[in-house]
Amino acid sequence: DSYKPDLLLAEYELDDMDSVQLKQIVSEKFDLPIVLMSYAAKRKSIREQDPHIPIIHKPLRMEQLHETICMQLGLIESEGGASGTRHQQQLLAQEFPLRILVVEDNPINQKLAMRMLNKMGYEPEIAENGQEAVAKVQETAYDLIFMDVQMPVMDGLEATRIILQSHQHSRPPLIIAMTANAMQGDSDVCFEAGMKDYLSKPFRMSELRDLLIKYGKKLCAHEA
Known part of the structure; x- marks a missing residue:
C-alpha cells in the first residue's frame, strides 16, 4: 500500500480487461499519468473509450517512448501548450x-x-x-555550458578543469553540471571542479528555464 508509482505504462489488450478499464480502477487510488501501448489499428477504439489518454504505437521506438514519458511526467512540455506560453518561452532567448x-x-x-x-x-x-567540448571552447566563446558529468573519452569534471584553466586571462563560460546523481557529495565534487550549478537528470523544462534566467541576468548584466 505504501508503493506509489510515478506513471503507469500499460498494454491496451490485457487478459482480464482492457487498459482503459484498468485506468479507471487505478485512478480511484492513484493520481498518476497513464500511457497505453497499442497497435495503430486499435487507436480509434481506444479514442472512443477515452479521447484524451496518451497512446504509444507498437512496435515501440525508444525515442518516442522516452519523449512521451517525459511529457507525461512534466519534464518537457507538449506541443499542445498554449501559444502564449510558447511565445514567452521563445522570448527568453x-x-x-x-x-x-x-x-x-x-x-x-x-x-x-x-x-x-x-x-x-x-x-x-x-x-x-x-574532449570534444574542450576543442569547441577553443573555437567559440560560449556563455553557458551544460556539462554531463559521466562521459567516455573525457568526463565532465576533467573537461571543466581544462576549460577554466585555459581561461585564466579571459572570462570563462559558466558551466552547469548535468548529473544523474543527486546526492550532496556529488554536487560538492562538481563545485570543486569549478562548475557553478547543477541539474539533476531527468530535469524539468521549468528547472532549465530557471537556470537560464538566473545566469542569463548575470551574464547580460556583465556585458552591459
Whole structure:
C-alpha cells in the first residue's frame, strides 16, 4: 500500500480487461499519468473509450517512448501548450541571447536538451564528450555550458578543469553540471571542479528555464 508509482505504462489488450478499464480502477487510488501501448489499428477504439489518454504505437521506438514519458511526467512540455506560453518561452532567448554548448554523450538526452532549448528560442551546439567540448571552447566563446558529468573519452569534471584553466586571462563560460546523481557529495565534487550549478537528470523544462534566467541576468548584466 505504501508503493506509489510515478506513471503507469500499460498494454491496451490485457487478459482480464482492457487498459482503459484498468485506468479507471487505478485512478480511484492513484493520481498518476497513464500511457497505453497499442497497435495503430486499435487507436480509434481506444479514442472512443477515452479521447484524451496518451497512446504509444507498437512496435515501440525508444525515442518516442522516452519523449512521451517525459511529457507525461512534466519534464518537457507538449506541443499542445498554449501559444502564449510558447511565445514567452521563445522570448527568453531574445531577452538573454546566450551562446550555449550542451555536452552529453547520450543521443536521446542530446535531443531532449536540444528540444527544450529550441522551445525557448536557443540554438545550442552539441559536444559528445569532454574532449570534444574542450576543442569547441577553443573555437567559440560560449556563455553557458551544460556539462554531463559521466562521459567516455573525457568526463565532465576533467573537461571543466581544462576549460577554466585555459581561461585564466579571459572570462570563462559558466558551466552547469548535468548529473544523474543527486546526492550532496556529488554536487560538492562538481563545485570543486569549478562548475557553478547543477541539474539533476531527468530535469524539468521549468528547472532549465530557471537556470537560464538566473545566469542569463548575470551574464547580460556583465556585458552591459
